[in-house]
Amino acid sequence: MRARSLTVRVLLLATAWSAVALVTMAVVISALYRQGTERGFNNLLRAQLYNVINSVSIGDGDSLAGSPELGDLRFSQPKTGWYWLVEPLGNFSTAPLASTSLGLTDLPVPDINTVPFDDHYERFYPMTDPYGNHLRVAETEVVLDANGRAARFRVSGNLDVVEEDVRFFTTRLYTGLALIGLGGLIVNGLAILYGLKPLERARRALERIRAGEAERIEGVFPREIQPLANEINALIDSNRRIVERARMQVGNLAHSLKTPIAVLLNEARALPKSQASVVTAQAEAMQSQVSTYLNRARIAAQRESVLARTEFEPTLERLIRVMRRLNPDTRFELKLAPGLVLAMEQQDVEETVGNLLENAARFAAATVVVTAGPAEGHEPGEGVTRRNWIEVTVEDDGPGLEPGEIVEALKRGRRLDESKPGTGLGLSIVNEIASEYQGAFGLSRGARGGLRARLVLPAVTRDIA
Incomplete structure (x- = not known):
């Protein structure tokens, strides 16, 4: 296939469009999946935050008391990035409660103006702990009793979970779309080759005419190509008729002039020598000119004919x-x-x-x-x-x-x-x-x-x- 081939053009266009469409789909689906995964991660942190809130109260001695059971061992393992923390606020002075995984480490609190609370008095923000884990923190503040004593509740989760999930999904997604794209490319190529096959048959038919192996385009073509084949056949027939008509006219003209010129040459022999030479020379010149221009007319009539070989x-x-x-x-x-x-x-x-x-x-x-x-x-x-x-x-x-x-x-x-x-x-x-x-x-x-x-x-x- 050549660079200017119609097959190559269509195949390149279909391939380019498929590539753009698949890449766009991959980017959009990956972005949507990440958004959904992050939203689900926030919902998980919110559920765990509510679990901690329901498990903590003010006990004897006006201290925070409670033992939240979140059903996740990562809250019991150190340096995992999965922490929960309850800190007293205002005049309520007592020791905070924290998960075993946090140990003696403290998590900084961002400024309220930097990360404000939403309508549900919750806020989510990213953070990096002292161990290098990238976290997302869910936070809210709750009044614990009728005396107005309140505490800040925070639950964090390691964002590596989100990244691994997104990475796993995108890997499978890109692999699947790549296979779909490759399969689509093969199917498109086969469909294009099959769809353009009648054009190749028409090209071979023209080549046979040019080589003198046929006089017409033979065969049945699709309705988009059949009118073209019919017009070419009509053009060939018209060309043949023009050539035949030109040949017939050339022959008729030659026949009609041959006898008068022969008579002139014959009569010239009976004339005196001085006159005979002039008449003979002019008659021979006429004979030569007639022959020359008749040949030119015949050649011009069939010069561009595809059947002349x-x-x-x-x-x-x-x-x-x-x-x-x-x-x-x-x-x-x-x-x-x-x-x-x-x-x-x-x-x-x-x-x-x-x-x-x-x-x-x-x-x-x-x-x-x-x-x-x-x-x-x-x-x-x-x-x-x-x-x-x-x-x-x-x-x-x-x-x-x-x-x-x-x-x-x-x-x-x-x-x-x-x-x-x-x-x-x-x-x-x-x-x-x-x-x-x-x-x-x-x-x-x-x-x-x-x-x-x-x-x-x-x-x-x-x-x-």
């Missing part, structure tokens, strides 16, 4: 067989990359490469070398979507051309060597067809000393993902 190797081998029969003394060497497929009509491939082979065989001393493979660094121009290009080079060991002669050779109808047969149109036709396909054509001196023709042509784009 030609297997390069068998086409080249057919051309080479013809060249070998016509030039038995010339050796033809082929160096081809495997699996080359051109996004061109076979007729155009044969015309371009055939003209180059014919020209090379005409001037070669002994050898013609044909090389073909992927082209590197070709920029076809704005608006062209093809990404793959094939470079074809045809090189001979003949006399070659100088830079100035190369410019002249590319002009329509120019022949640098009148001793060789030909019309001087071959290289210009190659250049025009290459230009119509947004390719490139150039001539240079080759490594063997002869002429090197380089042709860049569009290839079938197989990678459309």
